[in-house]
Each structure stands twice: as C-alpha cells, then as structure tokens.
Amino acid sequence: MALAFRDNLAVLVVVALLSTAYIMPLLTKIRRFRVAEYFAVAMLGLALSGGIYLAREILLHGTFTYAVGGWPAPWGIELSLDAVSGFFLITIGVVATPIMLYASVDLIKEVGSRSRAAWFLTLFLLLVAALCGLAVTGDLFNIYVMVEVATIASCAIVAARNDATSVEATFKYLMLATIGSGFVLLGIGFLFVLTGNLNMNFIAQELSMSWQKYPTALWVCLSFFMVGFGVKSALFPLHVWLPDAHSTAIAPSSAMLSSLAIKGYIIALLKVFYVAVGAKIITRLPITDILTLLGMVAIIAGALFALAQDELKRRLAFSTISQVGYIFLGIGLGNIHGLTGTFMHILSHATTKALLFLAAGAMIKHTGKSRISEMAGVGAAMPVTVGAFAVGSLSMIGIPLFSGFVSKWQLLLGSLANGNYLAVLVLVGGSLLAAAYLLPVLRMAFFERPLQKPVVANVSYVQLAALLFLVVVIISVGVVPDGVLQLASEAATALLGLEVLP
Amino acid sequence: MGEFWSRILQNYPYVFALALFAIGIYTILTHSNLFKKVIGINIMEGSIYILFIAAGNVRGGVAPILDMTDTTLTYVHPLPQALMLTGIVVSVSVTALSLALIMKLYRFYGTVDAKEIMRIRTEVRANGARIS
Numbered sequence: 361m362a363l364a365f366r367d368n369l370a371v372l373v374v375v376a377l378l379s380t381a382y383i384m385p386l387l388t389k390i391r392r393f394r395v396a397e398y399f400a401v402a403m404l405g406l407a408l409s410g411g412i413y414l415a416r417e418i419l420l421h422g423t424f425t426y427a428v429g430g431w432p433a434p435w436g437i438e439l440s441l442d443a444v445s446g447f448f449l450i451t452i453g454v455v456a457t458p459i460m461l462y463a464s465v466d467l468i469k470e471v472g473s474r475s476r477a478a479w480f481l482t483l484f485l486l487l488v489a490a491l492c493g494l495a496v497t498g499d500l501f502n503i504y505v506m507v508e509v510a511t512i513a514s515c516a517i518v519a520a521r522n523d524a525t526s527v528e529a530t531f532k533y534l535m536l537a538t539i540g541s542g543f544v545l546l547g548i549g550f551l552f553v554l555t556g557n558l559n560m561n562f563i564a565q566e567l568s569m570s571w572q573k574y575p576t577a578l579w580v581c582l583s584f585f586m587v588g589f590g591v592k593s594a595l596f597p598l599h600v601w602l603p604d605a606h607s608t609a610i611a612p613s614s615a616m617l618s619s620l621a622i623k624g625y626i627i628a629l630l631k632v633f634y635v636a637v638g639a640k641i642i643t644r645l646p647i648t649d650i651l652t653l654l655g656m657v658a659i660i661a662g663a664l665f666a667l668a669q670d671e672l673k674r675r676l677a678f679s680t681i682s683q684v685g686y687i688f689l690g691i692g693l694g695n696i697h698g699l700t701g702t703f704m705h706i707l708s709h710a711t712t713k714a715l716l717f718l719a720a721g722a723m724i725k726h727t728g729k730s731r732i733s734e735m736a737g738v739g740a741a742m743p744v745t746v747g748a749f750a751v752g753s754l755s756m757i758g759i760p761l762f763s764g765f766v767s768k769w770q771l772l773l774g775s776l777a778n779g780n781y782l783a784v785l786v787l788v789g790g791s792l793l794a795a796a797y798l799l800p801v802l803r804m805a806f807f808e809r810p811l812q813k814p815v816v817a818n819v820s821y822v823q824l825a826a827l828l829f830l831v832v833v834i835i836s837v838g839v840v841p842d843g844v845l846q847l848a849s850e851a852a853t854a855l856l857g858l859e860v861l862p
Numbered sequence: 863m864g865e866f867w868s869r870i871l872q873n874y875p876y877v878f879a880l881a882l883f884a885i886g887i888y889t890i891l892t893h894s895n896l897f898k899k900v901i902g903i904n905i906m907e908g909s910i911y912i913l914f915i916a917a918g919n920v921r922g923g924v925a926p927i928l929d930m931t932d933t934t935l936t937y938v939h940p941l942p943q944a945l946m947l948t949g950i951v952v953s954v955s956v957t958a959l960s961l962a963l964i965m966k967l968y969r970f971y972g973t974v975d976a977k978e979i980m981r982i983r984t985e986v987r988a989n990g991a992r993i994s
Contacts, residue, residue, distance in 0.1 A: 505948060508955075508956075528983065534956070538906075541952075546910055546913065549917065
C-alpha cells in the first residue's frame with residue numbers, strides 16, 4: 361500500500377501540476393482571482409511536501425522506478441527516482457512556492473490585465489511541472505519533451521509584461537534556446553543510433569560494452585549535449601541571451617528563470633552525462649576538463665561583467681552567469697566532493713538568487729529607481745527587504761553560516777582532491793568579486809545619505825513573508841547543513857556509481 | 863575510391879542531414895530578418911527529422927503494420943517515426959510562438975529587421991525615453 365502510494369506519487373507530482381496549470385484560466389473566470397492564486401500556491405506547497413516525502417523514501421529504501429501507463433522499460437517511458445530526483449524536487453518546491461506567494465500580491469498590476477495574469481499562472485505552473493518532469497524522468501526523449509515545455513514556458517513568462525524590450529529579449533532567448541534544443545535532439549539521435557535505446561539505464565549498459573568501438577562518435581554526441589544544454593543554462597561563452605531576458609522580465613519571472621529554469625537543464629545534463637553515459641566513460645574523455653575550464657572562465661568573466669553594470673537587475677543577471685560557472689566547475693571536477701558541491705550550489709544559488717531578485721524587484725517597484733547609483737537611502741525606507749537582500753548577498757559571497765558557504769566549501773574540497781590549485785584560486789577570487797559587486801549595493805542602500813528624506817515604503821506582508829521564508833531556508837541550510845548535505849552527497853554517489861558510504 | 867568515401871556514399875542521408883543542420887544554424891545566426899531566422903529554425907529541425915527517420919529505416923522494409931500471413935517481410939523501425947511526430951509538434955509550437963513574437967515586435971518597432979530594432983532601441987535608450 362505504502363509502496364503503491366510512493367510509486368504513484370512520482371508521476372502524480374508532475375501530472376497534478378500540469379492539470380492545475382490548465383485549469384487556472386477557467387478558475388479565474390468562475391472564482392475570484394485571489395482564489396486561483398492561492399490554489400496555485402497550495403499546489404506548489406503540496407509538490408514540495410511530495411518532494412520531501414519522496415526524498416525521504418529514497419534515502420530510506422533506495423532508488424525505484426515507475427513505468428508510465430504500465431508499459432515496462434524498453435517500450436514505455438520509465439521514471440527513475442534516485443537521490444538526484446529527490447534533491448531537485450525539494451529545490452523546486454522550496455524556491456517556487458515563495459516566488460508564487462510573492463507574485464500573488466500584485467500580479468494583475470504587473471502583467472497588465474486579469475486574463476494575462478491567469479495565463480501567467482498557467483505558464484508558471486507548466487514551467488514548474490516541466491522541471492519536476494526533468495527531475496524524475498529516466499528516458500532521453502522524455503527529457504527532450506520536458507526541456508521544450510520548460511523552454512517555451514520560460515520564454516513566455518519573460519514576455520509577461522508585454523513591453524517592447526521584454527518582447528525583444530524573449531525573441532532572442534527563443535532563437536538561441538531553440539538552437540540549443542536542436543543540438544540536444546541531435547545528441548539524443550546520436551545516442552539512439554549508437555545504442556538503439558532511449559532509456560538511460562539501457563543506454564548505460566549498452567555503452568559500457570561497446571563504447572570503445574566508436575569513441576569519436578560518442579565524443580561528438582557528448583559535445584552536442586554540452587553545447588545544447590550549455591546554451592540553455594547560460595554557460596559562459598553561450599550566455600548572450602541571459603542578461604536581457606532576466607533583467608527585463610517582471611521580478612517573479614526573473615527569480616524563477618534565474619534560480620530554477622537554468623538548473624533544470626543542468627540536471628538534465630548531469631543525467632545524460634553521468635546516468636546515460638556513465639561516470640566511468642565520462643571521466644576518461646576530455647569533456648570534463650573542458651567543463652572545468654569553461655566553469656572557471658565563467659566564474660571570473662561573469663563576475664567582471666557584473667561589476668560593470670549599474671542597473672541592479674542586470675548586475676544580478678550577470679552574477680547568475682558567474683554562479684552557473686561554479687556548478688559546471690563541480691560537474692567537471694567529477695569527484696564526490698565536486699558533485700556534492702554542484703548539488704549544494706544548485707540549492708543554495710536557487711534560494712539565494714530567488715531572494716535577491718525578489719528583494720530587488722520590491723526595491724525597484726517601491727522606489728521607482730532601477731540603478732544602483734540612485735539607491736541611496738533605500739535601506740531606511742524598506743529595512744526588512746534590504747535586510748533580506750543583505751542576507752542573500754552574504755550567502756552569494758560565501759560567508760560561513762549561510763548556505764553559499766557550504767556549497768563553495770565542498771567545491772573547494774573537490775578541487776583540492778583533484779590537485780587543481782588553479783580552481784582553488786578561481787573559487788576564492790570569484791567570492792571576492794562577488795563581494796565587490798554585491799556589497800556596493802548595500803553600502804549605497806544603508807550608508808549613503810539620500811538627496812531627500814526617504815519615504816517609508818509599505819511592502820505587503822505576504823511578500824515579506826515570502827522573502828523571510830527564503831532567508832530562513834538559506835540560514836538554516838548554512839547553520840545545520842547535515843540533512844541536505846547527506847542527500848546531496850547521496851545524489852553525487854548515485855551519479856558516480858560508487859558504493860554508498862557508511 | 864577509398865573505403866571512407868564508399869561508406870559516406872552508403873550513409874548519404876546522415877551527411878545530408880548534418881549539412882542541412884549547419885545551413886539552418888547559419889541562417890539563424892547570420893540573417894537579420896526575423897522571418898528568415900524562423901525559416902532557419904525550421905530547416906534545422908527538419909534536418910533532425912531526416913537523421914532520425916534515416917536511422918530507423920531498413921532498406922526494403924515496409925510500414926510497421928504486422929502482417930500475420932507473410933512472415934518474410936522486414937519492417938522499418940517505428941520508434942523514430944513516432945518520436946519525430948512529437949518533434950514536429952514541438953517545432954510547430956516554437957514556430958507559432960516566434961511568429962507571435964514577431965507580430966508584437968512589428969507593432970512596437972515597425973520593422974522586422976533585427977539590426978533596425980537594435981538601432982531604434984539604442985537611440986531610444988540614449989534619449990532616456992521608454993518605447994511605448
């Protein structure tokens with residue numbers, strides 16, 4: 361009984377969110393808009409508790425699979441739930457719920473009209489459902505479909521405000537993201553031709569026997585995946601769409617895209633590289649060295665670009681490029697600490713960047729100023745919001761007792777284990793640069809004397825609650841990381857195919 | 863003729879597909895007309911359909927509908943064809959979304975040329991005004 365519930369919950373998380381997404385416009389027609397919004401928040405909360413339950417089950421009883429529609433593996437689509445899925449489901453729930461709560465306060469005013477707001481709810485839930493799908497799926501073509509749903513939904517929520525700049529940014533994003541999915545599909549085609557399978561476990565079995573016969577073809581195929589997912593998750597030289605798209609969207613969209621959407625593609629990349637192809641093969645190919653190198657370049661270059669921006673949201677968008685570099689660096693390191701660091705950074709960057717974007721959105725909305733040089737005195741006008749921004753900044757820099765420290769510490773251990781001292785330098789340098797581009801915002805907001813006396817802004821209590829929820833998550837992960845860290849290292853162990861450590 | 867070229871000739875659909883893929887990406891990245899970019903996307907995705915269908919093809923195979931009376935028939939692989947139906951649906955929705963965005967861009971800027979849009983945007987930003 362309990363097992364049947366657990367197995368069905370895996371697919372229920374995705375299906376429930378998908379069906380909620382499509383009844384949103386209908387619900388706003390027959391009930392008050394508030395009802396639809398709270399229903400969406402409640403569904404996301406349920407998804408979060410489902411994720412926590414699944415992660416607990418996976419930790420206690422090991423991984424399990426679910427055959428969709430009752431068709432067993434080589435013919436049907438198989439969902440395979442391991443610690444990676446559990447970890448990412450929890451991340452999605454923890455971040456998406458407060459973002460939705462924050463958005464619910466003034467969504468109609470932000471996007472222009474009631475019907476647009478209803479469709480925004482649909483797209484938001486579709487994006488979350490697609491990300492959950494990426495977390496649980498064990499089938500390559502299913503990954504492609506979920507990636508496409510996520511791409512189209514995230515393009516559409518960039519254009520939610522319907523003004524000239526955001527529509528232009530959306531078009532640029534859509535073109536580059538479609539090139540990315542073209543590469544991904546080509547890579548899937550290559551793997552299908554090489555192995556005759558689309559199920560990742562079957563591909564792994566097939567490749568472990570036969571990959572030495574066609575190393576070049578496999579290498580080409582993996583480069584397709586790297587470029588495809590690299591474009592979508594804004595790996596450094598392929599990041600050109602990100603600053604425009606993330607800085608012109610409304611605050612909840614930016615928070616959602618920067619914190620979760622790009623992570624979904626990274627999880628897909630991890631699954632293809634470490635589950636379908638397998639750690640044994642990946643670490644023998646030069647692709648991990650390339651990922652390490654690109655990650656290091658991204659950390660430094662993204663941070664330098666961020667320093668040059670005066671617009672607050674653009675600075676945060678470039679900071680995302682730098683932080684994605686940390687995640688790819690961990691993937692490239694390819695050892696247990698590196699991958700644990702990758703997972704921890706996925707969680708800590710998701711919570712932190714969501715907090716920063718939401719707080720920045722509130723600051724910009726209530727003061728009407730979007731440039732950092734104009735933000736003098738904002739700290740006195742809205743102390744709680746800017747205080748939350750300060751917590752986010754400290755976590756982003758990697759100060760101990762905040763979640764950013766835990767992930768960067770793991771990455772540091774991973775670099776030392778590989779003897780990669782350049783990576784150690786880059787990690788420390790990236791943190792210093794993060795301090796250099798985030799602390800001036802706080803100095804401006806708290807310590808600069810404003811031209812006129814600041815008016816105390818009334819940020820709604822619901823939005824403050826959403827910000828405080830993220831603050832609590834960041835600090836509690838930073839102070840007591842044990843449980844999350846165990847889940848993350850379990851996920852890393854599962855990817856590397858190691859025996860579970862006692 | 864070397865062995866390499868004879869194998870290329872035998873597998874010409876793959877070469878054709880990859881050439882089309884390159885043409886599609888070249889079109890997206892180099893043309894500034896937004897409609898041509900959308901056409902480039904469709905060329906690129908079409909090339910992937912060719913690759914998949916060619917991978918599932920068996921020379922002399924027939925459509926995969928099981929015929930109990932004739933056991934000598936060989937069938938083509940049905941899976942890639944089913945997958946590419948999904949692929950076509952995805953590509954149609956991407957095309958629809960991008961055409962809708964082009965319509966909006968034309969309303970805002972009065973042009974469908976990416977360079978022209980960039981020029982207008984920098985001009986307006988320099989004047990400190992917002993585009994309505």
